[in-house]
Amino acid sequence: xxxxxxxxxxxxxxxxxxxxxxxxxxxxxxxxxxxxxxxxxxxxxxxxxxxxxxxxxxxxxxxxxxxxxxxxxxxxxxxxxxxxxxxxxxxxxxxxxxxxxxxxxxxxxxxxxxxxxxxxxxxxxxxxxxxx
Numbered sequence: 699x700x701x702x703x704x705x706x707x708x709x710x711x712x713x714x715x716x717x718x719x720x721x722x723x724x725x726x727x728x729x730x731x732x733x734x735x736x737x738x739x740x741x742x743x744x745x746x747x748x749x750x751x752x753x754x755x756x757x758x759x760x761x762x763x764x765x766x767x768x769x770x771x772x773x774x775x776x777x778x779x780x781x782x783x784x785x786x787x788x789x790x791x792x793x794x795x796x797x798x799x800x801x802x803x804x805x806x807x808x809x810x811x812x813x814x815x816x817x818x819x820x821x822x823x824x825x826x827x828x829x830x
Contacts, residue, residue, distance in 0.1 A: 731802050734761035742778075742824075744789060744811070746771035749818025751809070757827045760804045766797040777812030780826060786812050804828050 736759065743752045758764055770776050770789040778797065779786040782805070789795050811822040 731760045731804075733763070733800060734759055736761075737763045737765065739765045739767065742766055742768045744768070744770045744772060744776045744822070749811070749816065749822040751822065751824040754824035755827065756824070757829065758801050759829050760801055763798070763800050766799075767794055768797065769794045772815070774815060775813050776815050776822070778809060779812035780807060780809040782807040783826075785809075788813060801826075801828050804830055 738758055740753075740756055742756075744750075745752050756764075756766075766778075768778050768787070768789055770791055770793060773791050775791060776789040777786065778789055778795070783799055783802070785797060785799065787795055787797055805828055807826045807828070809824045809826055811819055815822070
């Protein structure tokens with residue numbers, strides 16, 4: 699058996715094992731969510747010298763396209779992190795940053811400031827609530 703035949707057998711084995719995993723073993727919470735077709739635009743502000751998000755609770759449905767327009771009112775950097783969805787953006791002073799995502803799963807997820815920014819840094823937390 700030459701190396702190309704072995705490589706083809708290995709590739710076929712990988713594809714079959716992936717299909718078996720997807721069909722029988724993959725947990726439902728990591729399965730892809732069908733896109734809903736809804737587009738939601740949410741304006742968020744990092745309030746000046748308050749270390750708070752306004753609004754600090756965002757409600758969406760799984761499969762929605764969410765466009766976050768985050769404006770940093772402070773004269774120094776902040777960050778916007780939503781670890782559950784793999785988002786971490788730097789927010790420059792007095793500027794708007796746009797974050798565009800399709801919400802893939804149901805749950806309650808925290809978003810927070812990811813750039814150390816002062817005495818209230820650890821209280822700068824909000825929640826993304828994703829419903830069915």
